Amino acid sequence: MKKVIFMDVDGTLVNDNGVIPESAKIAIRKARAKGHLVFLCTGRSKAELFPEILEVGFDGIIGAAGGYIEVGQEILLHERVKKGDVSHLVDFFNKHEIDFYLESNGGLYASKNCKQHINTIIEKLLIDKPEAREEVEKGLQPFHDCLIDDEDLVRDDINKISFLGSDLPIEIIRGEFESKFNVIPSTVPLFGKNSGELSVPGIHKATAITKLLQHLKIDNEDTFAYGDGLNDLEMLEFVQHGIAMGNAKEEVKKAADDITDTHDNNGIYNSFKKYGLI
CATH class of the missing domain: 3.40.50.1000 (HAD superfamily/HAD-like)
Incomplete structure (x- = not known):
């Protein structure tokens, strides 16, 4: 069957x-x-x-x-995120120096320091686990390379947002956005503590x-x-x-x-x- x-x-x-x-x-x-x-x-x-x-x-x-x-x-x-909500989160994350990227079907749009942050994560991983180089070049590196970091971030084609770890507790981020987004911890361990995802509520x-x-x-x-x-x-x-x-x-x-x-x-x-x- x-x-x-x-x-x-x-x-x-x-x-x-x-x-x-x-x-x-x-x-x-x-x-x-x-x-x-x-x-x-x-x-x-x-x-x-x-x-x-x-x-x-x-x-x-x-x-x-x-x-x-x-x-x-x-x-x-x-479903797409409302443009006004995108503007809100861009302002909030920039204010608190949280690196993030906006996900759409057409591309991944990164904040100013996001690609460098991910590159640092990859470099540290390769120092700690040099035997993982081949897999990293197949998996994580293409993700880093596809990030677009020279586009306007306030957009109307965004499906979801991912943010990297920072010193700001995820509970504070959830409190800021829970009326407009589902807010959950990141599914990618390498993104670090307090990393997470914002998606359309309901x-x-x-x-x-x-x-x-x-x-x-x-x-x-x-x-x-x-x-x-x-x-x-x-x-x-x-x-x-x-x-x-x-x-x-x-x-x-x-x-x-x-x-x-x-x-x-x-x-x-x-x-x-x-x-x-x-």
Whole structure:
């Protein structure tokens, strides 16, 4: 029987260096060959879904933490942040010297020092883990290189915002923006303490999955989802089989129906095998 599988990206499909383990690629391709549908379901906007990810092969995309849905060539949903709210957060982050980037389907627009901050993160990672150079060049480096840092940041095409770690507690950032955004800690550990994401309120991965299943005319009982971060909670609780990665946050593991191995220890492949998806 055809199943529908929803796959988070950061910390789930890709490891901490931004690279997809070969076993995960094999699992997804085998599952689709058996007739199952596999969708990306990520906080990333489409501009962050690099060729290495899309070339694995998927039946569609839920992006921007539920704010964007694409099936084949059809766009079912595309929510954007109000321009006035973008202006507010740009002013706030600049005032508090917090580095950030604005995510759209057309590009990632970085604040003044954001690219240098990320470059510093990459350099430190390579000093601490020189053996990770090959993976970093495939994963994190393309992300750094695609950031656009010479554009007007007050825009009307923004899906979501990510901010890097700073000395300002995330609780203060949440207090500033919780009436206008979902505010959660970042799903990328390398971004550091107090890093996070701002997304359109009232929308999350589960609301997008609901809309997608209605479009496909498929019941919720035939669904699986894989995730590791706080923006995966609603998704894992909504689907029939919500599975946390071995590297997931503890809150996510508690909410899941099952826990598989980590991304680098064949977590996706092992779970697909366990549930007869491959």
